[in-house]
Structure formats: C-alpha cells, structure tokens
Amino acid sequence: MAEIDQSRHLGDAFPGPRAQALADRRDASVPRGVSAVMPTFAHRAGGGIVEDVDGNRLIDFASGIAVTTVGASEPRVAEAVRAQVEEFTHSCFMVTPYEHYLEVAERLAELVPVPGPAKTALFNSGAEAVENAVKVARAHTGRQAVAAFDHAYHGRTTLTMGLTAKTMPYKHGFGPFASELYRVPGSYPLHDGLDGAQAAARTIDQLDKQIGAQNLAAVVMEPIQGEGGFIVPAPGFLPEIVRWCRDNGVLFIADEVQTGFARTGDWFASEHEGIEPDIVTTAKGIAGGLPLSAVTGRAEVMDAPHAGGLGGTYGGNPIACAAALAALDTIVEEGLLERAAQVEKIATDHLSRVREQDPRIAEVRGRGAMLAIELTDPATGEPDAPLTARVAQQAREAGVITLTCGTWGNVIRLLPPLSIGDDLLREGLQIITDALRRS
Structure with a gap:
C-alpha cells in the first residue's frame, strides 16, 4: 500500500458524495443502535491519518478507541x-x-x-x-x-x-x-x-x-x-x-x-x-x-x-x-513507551497554556497518549456537556477525529496512535483549542 500523506485535507464537501451514499446504505441495513461519531467512512489509515472514501485526510485522535496504538497499518x-x-x-x-x-x-x-x-x-x-x-x-x-x-x-x-x-x-x-x-x-x-x-x-x-x-x-x-x-x-x-x-x-x-x-x-x-x-x-x-x-x-x-x-x-x-x-x-x-511520554509532554504543554487562559477547562489529566480535557461551567463548577459536544463537533468538521467521554459527557479525550507525527499532533490540538475558543 502506498504511504498516506501525513497532512490534513478536506475537499469541497465533507462528508463527500461517496460517504453520503454509504450513509444511506448504512441507514437501510444497520440498526440505529450501531451509531458512528464521524460522518464519513474510512478507506485506509496510517501514521496519524485516516483517509476516507472521498480522499479526505483526517487527523486521528481516536485510534479506533485506543486500538491502533502502534498504527493502523503497521508494517510488521x-x-x-x-x-x-x-x-x-x-x-x-x-x-x-x-x-x-x-x-x-x-x-x-x-x-x-x-x-x-x-x-x-x-x-x-x-x-x-x-x-x-x-x-x-x-x-x-x-x-x-x-x-x-x-x-x-x-x-x-x-x-x-x-x-x-x-x-x-x-x-x-x-x-x-x-x-x-x-x-x-x-x-x-x-x-x-x-x-x-x-x-x-x-x-x-x-x-x-x-x-x-x-x-x-x-x-x-x-x-x-x-x-x-x-x-x-x-x-x-x-x-x-x-x-x-x-x-x-x-x-x-x-x-x-x-x-x-x-x-x-x-x-x-x-x-x-x-x-x-x-x-x-x-x-x-x-x-x-x-x-x-x-x-x-x-x-x-x-x-x-x-x-x-x-x-x-x-x-x-x-x-x-x-x-x-x-x-x-x-x-x-520503535520505542513506543518513550513515544507515549513525548506525546504526553507535547499535549499537556499545549493544553496547560490554554487552560491558564480559559477557566472552562477544569482539568487536563491523563498519562502518555491517554489524555483528557474536562470542561465545566466556571461560575458553578457544574459539568458542561453542551460545550463539550460543540467543541468536539467543530473539531470533527475541521477534520480531527475527536471523542468525548465522562459520566456527565463533559470530557474530550485524546487517544492518538503513537505513530502520529509531532506536527500533526500539534495541529490537531490547535484545532480543538480553536474550537473551544469559538464555543
């Protein structure tokens, strides 16, 4: 398989026409209980990118829910x-x-x-x-x-x-x-x-x-x-x-x-x-x-x-x-234990700086490439699930595969593959924090 360009790319329409056609087929053949976070369909993946059926390249901050830690198409x-x-x-x-x-x-x-x-x-x-x-x-x-x-x-x-x-x-x-x-x-x-x-x-x-x-x-x-x-x-x-x-x-x-x-x-x-x-x-x-x-x-x-x-x-x-x-x-x-520590440092350095300016970030926590941003209402301290949903949705629309979690639905979780490059990691973090600033 040819290597996937390690850059984010969205076409004129996202989701594209092939993804929309597949969504119609899914609605007709798959129970609604099997829902999906992203509005598109994967075609191939590698490094820190998932490429969809229309050629859009998405930054992967999910790893299939912590599955493709070593990469989605690791050669070995x-x-x-x-x-x-x-x-x-x-x-x-x-x-x-x-x-x-x-x-x-x-x-x-x-x-x-x-x-x-x-x-x-x-x-x-x-x-x-x-x-x-x-x-x-x-x-x-x-x-x-x-x-x-x-x-x-x-x-x-x-x-x-x-x-x-x-x-x-x-x-x-x-x-x-x-x-x-x-x-x-x-x-x-x-x-x-x-x-x-x-x-x-x-x-x-x-x-x-x-x-x-x-x-x-x-x-x-x-x-x-x-x-x-x-x-x-x-x-x-x-x-x-x-x-x-x-x-x-x-x-x-x-x-x-x-x-x-x-x-x-x-x-x-x-x-x-x-x-x-x-x-x-x-x-x-x-x-x-x-x-x-x-x-x-x-x-x-x-x-x-x-x-x-x-x-x-x-x-x-x-x-x-x-x-x-x-x-x-x-x-x-590949030294992936050490790589997880590097991912943690890059992400926490970035997010800690943002947290200093945004009281809605109650906590940045986690270890390695398993990190979380918990969002609350600074006036009350109550979990802010609507804000979390808006931030995640805007990040997805910008081409970052973003997951949420938490008992109250107010946590954005970061689970990038350890094969992700530093530049893509930083770009994805910036897109998420830009979405937070706009929300």
Missing part, C-alpha cells in the same frame, strides 16, 4: 497477518492447538505485573476478558460478589453492563443485569477533594459494610478509568485498595483494556501506581487492530476453573495472535 503487523493467513486461518485452540497462542501467553507472562508465575487465557474482546476474569475469580475464591466503581466501564455484555456505571448509552433499557455485582465510590480528585488515603478509606468502608470481605470474590477497576472520564486516581488510592484485598483474600482485577500496551507510557497503567494485580484483563491495543483479548493472572488463580471451563471458538485466533506478537515487537523496536 500487516506482514505477520499475511504470513499467517497463508498457513491457516483457524483451527480452534481447544481442538487443535497452535504455537502462536503459547507465544502470546508467554510474552504476556513476562510483561504483565502480576506477582509470581502467570498464565493467560485468550479471548476476543475486552468485555469477554472481564467476564472470564470474574469467572476465574469466583472459581478460585468460592465467593460470588464482585465490586466495581463509580464511573466504571467494563463492557456491554449482560455481566459487564452490570459492572459499568453509566446508564446511557450502555445500559438503558437492557436490564435486568447479572446478580451479585456491587458498586462503590472510587477516587476522582477533581470532584471528591480527597487524597488517596481518604478515598481508599471511604471505599474500604463501603466494601466492608455493604458487601463484606467474606462474600467478595474480586474488586475490578481500571487503573485509569476510561469511558468514565479518563480519571486518574489520587496517589496511594490503588495501592491501599490492593493491600486491603490481599489482607482479606479478595482478588484485585485490573481492567487494562484501554490502558494497556504503551498507551499510558508504560506497558500497563498498573505499573505507574506500583501495584501488582492478581488478574489483568487486556484487549484493544494488544494486536494492532485485530480482535484479541487476554486474561492474565497468577498461575494458581488461573488454574482454578475446571478443564473446559474457559475458552471459546475464536478465542486466541491464530491470525490475531500473529498480529499481537508483531505489535509487541513494534512497541519495543
């Missing part, structure tokens, strides 16, 4: 996929196993920060990984209750919808949900005003009084909460929660689906917090765009389910495993 990944397709596309690891599955499990055992020897089971999606982590935790502890946090997002399946906090658009009208799922307050420094120790004490009090440690199989939390608003907990919060779990025989599950694989400037966000989870769930950035997820945990924990108790027809598909191995190599060989 593409070559690994081509080579595996020529060998075989599927055999089902539960029927006729293959080596790539083992290689991915071995690599994850080396990388994931769980204490002691680790084992991995592979699946297809983040929600599937979280659901299977809960199964493993219940099998190991013999307990049923699972605690999640305010502002959490863990997926769209029946069980993971129960763990997810936000009702619209994820849960509304889809209940009832699975039982023995509980929600407790976490740490949101901008809004709760608590330091890590204070927030942890509040959480532990709820765990003790409302659930009881003797009933609790696992606590599951994103080390940086994603859909809830890219919330970074106060220092010390997560280590104290993990300590309480260890003291009480409760497993701590780190949901690293969005934060894993160099996104936050380290392999996993848990490492920033100095914690060692019992189980880590991963997906998104693991395989350079192919569907793959993993549950990696302490060997004795992962061995708790009976033979045949874990699996799935497509789990650890050989093509996705080949892509994952290539993506992991790319992170190392």
Whole structure:
C-alpha cells in the first residue's frame, strides 16, 4: 500500500458524495443502535491519518478507541497477518492447538505485573476478558460478589453492563443485569477533594459494610478509568485498595483494556501506581487492530476453573495472535513507551497554556497518549456537556477525529496512535483549542 500523506485535507464537501451514499446504505441495513461519531467512512489509515472514501485526510485522535496504538497499518503487523493467513486461518485452540497462542501467553507472562508465575487465557474482546476474569475469580475464591466503581466501564455484555456505571448509552433499557455485582465510590480528585488515603478509606468502608470481605470474590477497576472520564486516581488510592484485598483474600482485577500496551507510557497503567494485580484483563491495543483479548493472572488463580471451563471458538485466533506478537515487537523496536511520554509532554504543554487562559477547562489529566480535557461551567463548577459536544463537533468538521467521554459527557479525550507525527499532533490540538475558543 502506498504511504498516506501525513497532512490534513478536506475537499469541497465533507462528508463527500461517496460517504453520503454509504450513509444511506448504512441507514437501510444497520440498526440505529450501531451509531458512528464521524460522518464519513474510512478507506485506509496510517501514521496519524485516516483517509476516507472521498480522499479526505483526517487527523486521528481516536485510534479506533485506543486500538491502533502502534498504527493502523503497521508494517510488521500487516506482514505477520499475511504470513499467517497463508498457513491457516483457524483451527480452534481447544481442538487443535497452535504455537502462536503459547507465544502470546508467554510474552504476556513476562510483561504483565502480576506477582509470581502467570498464565493467560485468550479471548476476543475486552468485555469477554472481564467476564472470564470474574469467572476465574469466583472459581478460585468460592465467593460470588464482585465490586466495581463509580464511573466504571467494563463492557456491554449482560455481566459487564452490570459492572459499568453509566446508564446511557450502555445500559438503558437492557436490564435486568447479572446478580451479585456491587458498586462503590472510587477516587476522582477533581470532584471528591480527597487524597488517596481518604478515598481508599471511604471505599474500604463501603466494601466492608455493604458487601463484606467474606462474600467478595474480586474488586475490578481500571487503573485509569476510561469511558468514565479518563480519571486518574489520587496517589496511594490503588495501592491501599490492593493491600486491603490481599489482607482479606479478595482478588484485585485490573481492567487494562484501554490502558494497556504503551498507551499510558508504560506497558500497563498498573505499573505507574506500583501495584501488582492478581488478574489483568487486556484487549484493544494488544494486536494492532485485530480482535484479541487476554486474561492474565497468577498461575494458581488461573488454574482454578475446571478443564473446559474457559475458552471459546475464536478465542486466541491464530491470525490475531500473529498480529499481537508483531505489535509487541513494534512497541519495543520503535520505542513506543518513550513515544507515549513525548506525546504526553507535547499535549499537556499545549493544553496547560490554554487552560491558564480559559477557566472552562477544569482539568487536563491523563498519562502518555491517554489524555483528557474536562470542561465545566466556571461560575458553578457544574459539568458542561453542551460545550463539550460543540467543541468536539467543530473539531470533527475541521477534520480531527475527536471523542468525548465522562459520566456527565463533559470530557474530550485524546487517544492518538503513537505513530502520529509531532506536527500533526500539534495541529490537531490547535484545532480543538480553536474550537473551544469559538464555543
């Protein structure tokens, strides 16, 4: 494939005629529940650009929701996929196993920060990984209750919808949900005003009084909460929660689906917090765009389910495993941990200067290439979702793929691929902040 020009370009009409025709076909053939942020259709992508079907080139600040961290057409990944397709596309690891599955499990055992020897089971999606982590935790502890946090997002399946906090658009009208799922307050420094120790004490009090440690199989939390608003907990919060779990025989599950694989400037966000989870769930950035997820945990924990108790027809598909191995190599060989830190510095330097002049920016936060701008009404301190929507829409119309998030819909999130160039990164940031000034 010819390299894509790494510059933003919009034609006379955006969306263009081919995109509009495809939108008509989508309306006729795809349920309205499957909605899209951008008004166009992708044709190819690479570096920091997504080119649409009409030749418009858009700056990518989404990475397919933190999936194409190494790039949307990374050459190592593409070559690994081509080579595996020529060998075989599927055999089902539960029927006729293959080596790539083992290689991915071995690599994850080396990388994931769980204490002691680790084992991995592979699946297809983040929600599937979280659901299977809960199964493993219940099998190991013999307990049923699972605690999640305010502002959490863990997926769209029946069980993971129960763990997810936000009702619209994820849960509304889809209940009832699975039982023995509980929600407790976490740490949101901008809004709760608590330091890590204070927030942890509040959480532990709820765990003790409302659930009881003797009933609790696992606590599951994103080390940086994603859909809830890219919330970074106060220092010390997560280590104290993990300590309480260890003291009480409760497993701590780190949901690293969005934060894993160099996104936050380290392999996993848990490492920033100095914690060692019992189980880590991963997906998104693991395989350079192919569907793959993993549950990696302490060997004795992962061995708790009976033979045949874990699996799935497509789990650890050989093509996705080949892509994952290539993506992991790319992170190392291209220095993408360091690149994430560079993205963070460029973005936070720019946004901090803007924040000094604009009191509507309540906070700029995040790590690596997982950053957020939270917008509020400076007069009241209340979340400003309408302003956030206007800024995001104007940025999209100017050719920047922009996502929002947050329990109150007032957070603009930045998830560029680590293959983006500095000039494109700065241009995209300027377009977003120009949109904010106009709004």
